Amino acid sequence: MAGPKWLDPEEMKAWRLYITTSVDLMKALEDDVRPFGLTMGDYQLLAMISEAPDRRLRMCDLADQLRLSRSGLTRRMDGVLSNAWVARVQDQGDRRVAYAELTTKGWNLLRKVAPIHLASVRRLMIDHLTRVEVKAIGSAFEKISKNLQS
Amino acid sequence: MAGPKWLDPEEMKAWRLYITTSVDLMKALEDDVRPFGLTMGDYQLLAMISEAPDRRLRMCDLADQLRLSRSGLTRRMDGVLSNAWVARVQDQGDRRVAYAELTTKGWNLLRKVAPIHLASVRRLMIDHLTRVEVKAIGSAFEKISKNLQS
DNA sequence: GAAGATTGATTGCGATCACAACTATTTCGG
DNA sequence: CCGAAATAGTTGTGATCGCAATCAATCTTC
Numbered sequence: 001m002a003g004p005k006w007l008d009p010e011e012m013k014a015w016r017l018y019i020t021t022s023v024d025l026m027k028a029l030e031d032d033v034r035p036f037g038l039t040m041g042d043y044q045l046l047a048m049i050s051e052a053p054d055r056r057l058r059m060c061d062l063a064d065q066l067r068l069s070r071s072g073l074t075r076r077m078d079g080v081l082s083n084a085w086v087a088r089v090q091d092q093g094d095r096r097v098a099y100a101e102l103t104t105k106g107w108n109l110l111r112k113v114a115p116i117h118l119a120s121v122r123r124l125m126i127d128h129l130t131r132v133e134v135k136a137i138g139s140a141f142e143k144i145s146k147n148l149q150s
Numbered sequence: 151m152a153g154p155k156w157l158d159p160e161e162m163k164a165w166r167l168y169i170t171t172s173v174d175l176m177k178a179l180e181d182d183v184r185p186f187g188l189t190m191g192d193y194q195l196l197a198m199i200s201e202a203p204d205r206r207l208r209m210c211d212l213a214d215q216l217r218l219s220r221s222g223l224t225r226r227m228d229g230v231l232s233n234a235w236v237a238r239v240q241d242q243g244d245r246r247v248a249y250a251e252l253t254t255k256g257w258n259l260l261r262k263v264a265p266i267h268l269a270s271v272r273r274l275m276i277d278h279l280t281r282v283e284v285k286a287i288g289s290a291f292e293k294i295s296k297n298l299q300s
Numbered sequence: 301g302a303a304g305a306t307t308g309a310t311t312g313c314g315a316t317c318a319c320a321a322c323t324a325t326t327t328c329g330g
Numbered sequence: 331c332c333g334a335a336a337t338a339g340t341t342g343t344g345a346t347c348g349c350a351a352t353c354a355a356t357c358t359t360c
Contacts, residue, residue: 005268005269005272006268007271007272010281010284010285011284014276014284014285014287014288014291015275015276017287017288017291017292017295020295021294021295021298022172022291023217024295024298027217028298041316058338059338059339060337060338060339063339067170067173067177068317068318069317069318069319070318070338070339070340071317071318071320071339071340072316073317074339074340074341075315075316075317075340076316076317079315094325094326094337095324095326096324096326096337096338096339097325097337098338098339118155118156118157119155122155122157124294124297124298126161126165128290128293128294128297129290129293129294132282132286133286133287133290134161135164136282136283136286136290137164137168137283137290138160138164138167140278140286140287141164141167141168141172142167143278143279144171144175144278145167145170145171147274147278148171148175148178148274189345189346191346209308209309210307210308210309213309218347218348219347219349220308220309220348221311221347221348221350222347223309223347224309224310224311225310225346225347226346226347229345244307244308244355245354245355245356246308246309246354246355246356247308247309247355248308248309
């Protein structure tokens, strides 16, 4: 490093607001799904499975997509399994593999909660943004994400 | 609600990339401060105190700014206290109040780590963004934040 | 100025999650 | 094929953090 290159005022503003507001935003979203007996972690798990073919996903793929460790997913599954929102299905071919499969009950719950959650995302975030800001956030985090994957 | 108003493709892209990338970004930043024996939580605590007058803050103000519960802050303080980065100072006027005060040791650590952390923020986020994106993120999260506070 | 409400902080407890160690299965190198 | 390495998942353990209860000090109200 030649010298510590500080953030200029606009960069600092963006960084700080992003960090602190993200925490507040996640807590507000948690509040909106809690009445359904869900955490955001549960919701994201159900949503992720619901988009997969046959509404099932291998445990390890699910863990990767949810940014959970393998053990973290095992523990999270405990909750959604006991609520019978998700079933554990053993793969017949590769017997190491287990699938997390959305049950009808889980699917019905998700259909009920998804519009409410989406409305929260709108109300708390998207509806406050201009089209330019939406595009900028999309392109910005896309670049950040690509860099992190490499 | 008249009807569930879905997110259009650009809104959905922004939302999803924001959510998933934020988790990855925080983990990458954790990795960069870990060599110094710090978590991001510790770092933010030290940074927050360092900017306050006399480099001290009331516990409850610190908790609010760090988005921690009171008990969460008490537990987090355990770590930085045992490392002697922060001292606990009882207020003489209002004896309910305790201050968290940065020690010289904590200040020296922060001076060492801050440029490295800032460089990480640049390398992982800011340097990938255009000026327009930086401004958009600043203004976007400013509006989201203002709405959440109200 | 005393009772009750409010504020500041800590403690017990439970939930979430990661790391390391482990078991079980499959794949690969020779 | 057979042993080693890789892959999938679970379990023990410890860290972090929030909620509810608690204690102590201050403020408010009559």
